[in-house]
Amino acid sequence: MPRLLRPADFAGDAPAVAQALIGAVLLVDGVGGRIVETEAYDREDPASHSHSGPTPRNRAMFGPPGRAYVYRSYGIHWCLNFVCREEGHGAGVLIRAIEPVAGIPVMCERRGLHDLRLLCAGPGRVGQALAIVHDYNGHRLDLKPFEVLASDRHHDVVVGPRIGISKAADVPWRFGLAGSPFLSRRFPASAAIIRA
């Protein structure tokens, strides 16, 4: 039985937590799967929502680690982040893609398709498939409806630049499960691989 991640497990800096989350299982009301893609963001990072300090939108990022930061993207999608580091810092990990494992029929219904590869391949798609709502903003990740189960196997992790940002576009803070078909996009051929 995998270990349930608790707030202390999110106390590391954003890139370290983002890498450690690859292979972990994320469930929301028992629906979800294996995390195969994440991105790290930090206060000292021009691409981060937290870069200019606390605002009404990003306040959860400055709260205690081990909680959710949920924001609306492009006025359309709900995206899920895990707050990390320490309270007041403003660091987080964006959940960009998961491999569907539990509650697949429910996720297909929510997404209106049956292609497993596209079910949760992107932060907006993850939000829709797991029914992420703004009410979850600031919610603890070790309490209902969330469950985050530690990765129990070692695997290779790909590292590359983050997607969809204009500032700090060269910072390699995107992490992926090497070879996974459930990524939101392929990593550049030049992307480094960390053997874990």
Place this chain on the structure above:
DNA sequence: CGAACGATTAGCT
């Protein structure tokens, strides 16, 4: 108060 801009996605060429 106005305006630009997204941590995106679906659909079409």
Place this chain on the structure above:
DNA sequence: GCTAATCGTTCGA
């Protein structure tokens, strides 16, 4: 590969 859709947040006047 390219673009429209869509609207809350943020920042400058």
